[in-house]
Amino acid sequence: MILAAHIVFASAVSASARFSLPGAFLFGLVSHHLLDFIPHFDAGSFWPIEELKAGTISARVRILIFLDILASLVFLVWCFWWLKAGFFILFWASLGAALPDLVVTGFPFLVPRLRNRPILKRYEKFHYIFFRQSRPVSLQRYRIFGNLSTLFIIGFSLWLLLK
Ligand SMILES: [Zn+2]
Numbered sequence: 512m513i514l515a516a517h518i519v520f521a522s523a524v525s526a527s528a529r530f531s532l533p534g535a536f537l538f539g540l541v542s543h544h545l546l547d548f549i550p551h552f553d554a555g556s557f558w559p560i561e562e563l564k565a566g567t568i569s570a571r572v573r574i575l576i577f578l579d580i581l582a583s584l585v586f587l588v589w590c591f592w593w594l595k596a597g598f599f600i601l602f603w604a605s606l607g608a609a610l611p612d613l614v615v616t617g618f619p620f621l622v623p624r625l626r627n628r629p630i631l632k633r634y635e636k637f638h639y640i641f642f643r644q645s646r647p648v649s650l651q652r653y654r655i656f657g658n659l660s661t662l663f664i665i666g667f668s669l670w671l672l673l674k
Pocket of ligand 1: 512543547611612638
C-alpha cells in the first residue's frame with residue numbers, strides 16, 4: 512500500500528484511541544503488514560521487475576515515491592497543526608507504519624551494501640508473505656479494488672480523526 516495510507520491509518524487510529532507511544536509504534540508496525548495484505552497499488556506497482564532486481568529506480572517511480580512521501584508529510588503537519596494531535600504519537604505511529612518499507616526498500620536503495628545482509632533478506636521475505644500488490648500484469652483484475660481499498664482506508668482514517 513502507498514506510504515501515505517500506512518501513515519494516515521496508523522496515526523489516525525493511534526491518535527483517536529490515545530495509544531501509549533510504544534503502543535502507537537507497535538500498532539503502526541502490525542497495521543503495515545495487515546494493510547499490505549489487502550490488494551493494493553503503490554509506487555512499486557509501476558516498478559518493472561527487471562529494475563527492481565537490478566536495484567535501479569526509473570524517474571517515474573521516483574516521482575511517485577516523492578509524491579507519496581510529500582502527501583504523508585502534508586497529512587502529518589495538518590494533524591499536528593490543525594487537529595492538535597500529539598507530536599510524539601504521530602511520530603511513533605508513523606515510524607512503525609513506515610519501517611517495513613524503509614527496511615525492505617528505502618535503506619537498501621540508499622545504502623546498497625545493505626542489500627545482501629541476511630537479516631534484511633529474511634525480513635524482506637517476511638514482508639512479502641503478507642503482500643498483495645497489484646503488478647501491471649494483474650492490473651485489470653485489481654484495478655478497481657486496488658484503488659478502492661486505498662481510498663477506503665484513507666477515508667476511514669479521516670472519518671476517525673474528524674468525527
Ligand atoms: Zn509494505
